Amino acid sequence: MNDQEAAPAGPLAGVLVVDLTRVMAGPYATMILSDLGARVIKVEDPDGGDDSRGFGPIHGHTSTYFASVNRGKQSIALNLKSEADRKILFDLLAGADVLVENFRPGVMDRLGMSTRLLSERFPRLIYASLSGFGQTGPYRDRAAYDIVVQAMGGMMSVTGFPDGPPARIGTSIGDIGAGVFTALGICGALFSRQNSGKGCTIDVGMLDCQIALHENAITRHVATGEIPGPMGSKHPLIAPFQAFQTADAWIVIAAGNDTLFARFVHAIGRPDLSENPLFNGRLMRQRHHQALEIEVEITLAHKTAADWLSLLQEAGIPCGPINTVADLINDPQLRARNMLCSTRNKAGELFTVVGNPMKFSAFADTAERQPVPELDQDRADILAELYSREADQNDQPPASMPRT
Amino acid sequence: MNDQEAAPAGPLAGVLVVDLTRVMAGPYATMILSDLGARVIKVEDPDGGDDSRGFGPIHGHTSTYFASVNRGKQSIALNLKSEADRKILFDLLAGADVLVENFRPGVMDRLGMSTRLLSERFPRLIYASLSGFGQTGPYRDRAAYDIVVQAMGGMMSVTGFPDGPPARIGTSIGDIGAGVFTALGICGALFSRQNSGKGCTIDVGMLDCQIALHENAITRHVATGEIPGPMGSKHPLIAPFQAFQTADAWIVIAAGNDTLFARFVHAIGRPDLSENPLFNGRLMRQRHHQALEIEVEITLAHKTAADWLSLLQEAGIPCGPINTVADLINDPQLRARNMLCSTRNKAGELFTVVGNPMKFSAFADTAERQPVPELDQDRADILAELYSREADQNDQPPASMPRT
Numbered sequence: 001m002n003d004q005e006a007a008p009a010g011p012l013a014g015v016l017v018v019d020l021t022r023v024m025a026g027p028y029a030t031m032i033l034s035d036l037g038a039r040v041i042k043v044e045d046p047d048g049g050d051d052s053r054g055f056g057p058i059h060g061h062t063s064t065y066f067a068s069v070n071r072g073k074q075s076i077a078l079n080l081k082s083e084a085d086r087k088i089l090f091d092l093l094a095g096a097d098v099l100v101e102n103f104r105p106g107v108m109d110r111l112g113m114s115t116r117l118l119s120e121r122f123p124r125l126i127y128a129s130l131s132g133f134g135q136t137g138p139y140r141d142r143a144a145y146d147i148v149v150q151a152m153g154g155m156m157s158v159t160g161f162p163d164g165p166p167a168r169i170g171t172s173i174g175d176i177g178a179g180v181f182t183a184l185g186i187c188g189a190l191f192s193r194q195n196s197g198k199g200c201t202i203d204v205g206m207l208d209c210q211i212a213l214h215e216n217a218i219t220r221h222v223a224t225g226e227i228p229g230p231m232g233s234k235h236p237l238i239a240p241f242q243a244f245q246t247a248d249a250w251i252v253i254a255a256g257n258d259t260l261f262a263r264f265v266h267a268i269g270r271p272d273l274s275e276n277p278l279f280n281g282r283l284m285r286q287r288h289h290q291a292l293e294i295e296v297e298i299t300l301a302h303k304t305a306a307d308w309l310s311l312l313q314e315a316g317i318p319c320g321p322i323n324t325v326a327d328l329i330n331d332p333q334l335r336a337r338n339m340l341c342s343t344r345n346k347a348g349e350l351f352t353v354v355g356n357p358m359k360f361s362a363f364a365d366t367a368e369r370q371p372v373p374e375l376d377q378d379r380a381d382i383l384a385e386l387y388s389r390e391a392d393q394n395d396q397p398p399a400s401m402p403r404t
Numbered sequence: 405m406n407d408q409e410a411a412p413a414g415p416l417a418g419v420l421v422v423d424l425t426r427v428m429a430g431p432y433a434t435m436i437l438s439d440l441g442a443r444v445i446k447v448e449d450p451d452g453g454d455d456s457r458g459f460g461p462i463h464g465h466t467s468t469y470f471a472s473v474n475r476g477k478q479s480i481a482l483n484l485k486s487e488a489d490r491k492i493l494f495d496l497l498a499g500a501d502v503l504v505e506n507f508r509p510g511v512m513d514r515l516g517m518s519t520r521l522l523s524e525r526f527p528r529l530i531y532a533s534l535s536g537f538g539q540t541g542p543y544r545d546r547a548a549y550d551i552v553v554q555a556m557g558g559m560m561s562v563t564g565f566p567d568g569p570p571a572r573i574g575t576s577i578g579d580i581g582a583g584v585f586t587a588l589g590i591c592g593a594l595f596s597r598q599n600s601g602k603g604c605t606i607d608v609g610m611l612d613c614q615i616a617l618h619e620n621a622i623t624r625h626v627a628t629g630e631i632p633g634p635m636g637s638k639h640p641l642i643a644p645f646q647a648f649q650t651a652d653a654w655i656v657i658a659a660g661n662d663t664l665f666a667r668f669v670h671a672i673g674r675p676d677l678s679e680n681p682l683f684n685g686r687l688m689r690q691r692h693h694q695a696l697e698i699e700v701e702i703t704l705a706h707k708t709a710a711d712w713l714s715l716l717q718e719a720g721i722p723c724g725p726i727n728t729v730a731d732l733i734n735d736p737q738l739r740a741r742n743m744l745c746s747t748r749n750k751a752g753e754l755f756t757v758v759g760n761p762m763k764f765s766a767f768a769d770t771a772e773r774q775p776v777p778e779l780d781q782d783r784a785d786i787l788a789e790l791y792s793r794e795a796d797q798n799d800q801p802p803a804s805m806p807r808t
């Protein structure tokens with residue numbers, strides 16, 4: 001498999017992942033494993049494959065949604081309800097390090113792949129299940145999508161504006177958050193297995209991950225009784241730490257401590273603000289943040305965003321523009337950091353995809369990512385690898401198969 | 405160290421992490437490592453320690469902010485500008501697996517701990533640097549806080565409401581996102597080191613991590629030219645997939661495909677909607693989502709949130725309440741999943757903290773977490789471990805120190 005041979009090495013080079021996941025959270029997790037150097041074999045339903053292959057917008061011949069989280073994987077179509085195809089899956093698992101699935105709890109049992117059976121038959125296998133609410137608890141059988149766990153997890157209650165309608169976090173943090181924690185748990189289990197020789201199961205629930213993404217809100221609430229609510233762009237504890245309007249556009253400014261505040265008001269020509277007892281110290285600025293906002297915006301109205309940002313950067317004040325997705329594409333930092341990568345589908349059509357935010361001194365970080373797989377495109381290669389060593393018709397699954 | 409002996413084993417049991425991080429992103433990363441079973445020694449400035457020890461609200465004797473991300477760590481106060489204290493740090497590093505810091509780029513060099521020096525002196529050490537923009541690129545020297553990378557990373561441009569003021573994601577996803585990816589990179593590097601015997605450096609930038617958390621927005625924009633904007637609670641590609649008002653409160657409903665939509669309109673007694681050509685198929689529902697919202701809310705206005713949620717759950721429609729942080733505390737699923745844990749400070753005062761969303765079959769997941777350290781509380785134990793074996797005054801750093 002030439003693309004595989006050309007794949008950039010990463011810390012997980014040599015790890016083989018069998019990936020039964022669909023749509024977003026699971027595929028995001030296995031994309032991370034692929035970016036870390038693992039070989040990921042995506043097992044798809046022969047009847048159209050991953051549902052997200054059909055999600056618009058379609059660019060050329062490929063769903064942009066599908067491309068965004070499935071580049072760099074191989075694809076084989078298997079009908080998990082067919083005895084023959086399940087045999088192929090089990091032969092794959094015999095040589096695999098990791099199995100990941102994001103079916104509803106119970107589906108794997110019905111497919112004849114219970115946790116017990118898998119752990120008995122493949123004791124070294126790391127088997128990660130990603131689901132809406134996890135494999136246990138009263139909600140385990142409920143269906144979940146991103147917005148359901150964003151809402152139930154409290155994320156939406158602290159995002160948006162007081163007395164306004166609820167706001168969703170604009171990226172699918174319910175899916176993506178669970179995907180990152182699943183990849184993290186798998187890396188931890190791979191490390192542990194090198195000592196113990198034993199695999200294990202990992203149970204990740206999307207709702208749990210939303211809770212884990214709250215920093216101090218829960219601790220703060222229990223200790224004080226205060227119920228955090230949406231605050232627009234404002235930080236609950238720090239001021240000024242928010243978006244401000246300038247003559248032409250909004251910018252964000254984060255003068256998070258006394259030193260930065262003094263430097264900030266000096267930089268914008270308002271030293272009077274640091275002498276004002278209302279704004280003396282972090283707690284006072286927080287208590288009087290509305291008065292502070294008004295004073296600051298009166299001044300910021302006199303220059304453009306670009307002028308203020310260069311002036312504030314000059315002064316070492318944390319600040320920045322509110323970039324659109326379009327702005328990200330040409331951002332010199334993101335370019336320099338190789339965070340905007342390119343990949344192709346089989347037709348050679350080009351896609352810009354997100355890069356890997358973990359930069360390792362020991363491994364390459366290439367800008368051209370491995371292609372987006374067509375449904376079942378690697379079937380012949382994978383079956384050849386699996387069964388070439390079985391020409392004698394012996395029934396044993398192969399001990400292992402190539403990882404790279 | 406009795407708390408350490410009592411610590412629940414995890415996949416990183418036996419790993420020793422030396423933690424120079426402050427405030428949020430770095431401490432969140434090392435808290436994850438601690439939850440995964442690593443021993444984390446937090447090195448703090450003797451002059452007050454981690455700044456976040458001073459962040460309100462204070463519960464009893466301890467900052468809730470500090471407690472939320474530092475429980476389960478040990479603390480030693482070292483002045484990194486002092487020769488003698490730096491010697492202690494280097495002796496710690498001689499037996500450590502991981503070093504994590506989130507200083508501005510260049511600070512470690514000025515402290516006499518350049519990447520080159522550390523990698524030469526500690527070739528097995530995994531050295532992770534977490535910073536606002538990473539160690540390279542034109543913005544590397546700029547200061548960043550959470551809201552700065554939320555804004556520059558495009559997160560705020562897709563969150564909130566069209567034509568409304570910018571909204572920040574209510575949790576510090578700029579910090580937390582970078583913390584999770586840092587922990588993930590460290591776990592990958594630990595796995596890799598077991599084969600290579602070599603450590604490496606890991607460079608994580610907060611801005612890069614915001615980009616990585618976008619799912620298909622960038623791919624979609626480049627392929628279509630469309631610039632995603634804020635959509636309140638609406639999903640950019642799917643309808644109905646948003647918050648709806650009922651007689652008494654908002655709820656979220658995600659009828660993400662044709663089957664669920666048919667079941668949904670039947671469940672709410674509006675089968676006419678599935679016969680309406682305006683709503684025939686995912687693309688049509690997305691195109692006419694405003695008309696669909698109006699029709700649905702006309703119906704939902706006749707019952708309470710609780711009534712609709714039980715009815716929709718009965719019908720298997722993904723849905724949920726918009727929980728506040730207060731609602732999370734007693735949620736039976738989060739209780740059953742052990743996502744709300746308790747910890748204490750030295751005075752014995754109780755804190756509720758977030759649990760670990762990665763549930764491993766092979767490891768315990770205890771509800772009582774290790775305590776929140778007082779500044780420098782473990783100094784005597786740590787120094788005794790380091791130097792007990794040096795009674796003969798030999799100058800060699802110890803080959804290693806206990807990991808648990």
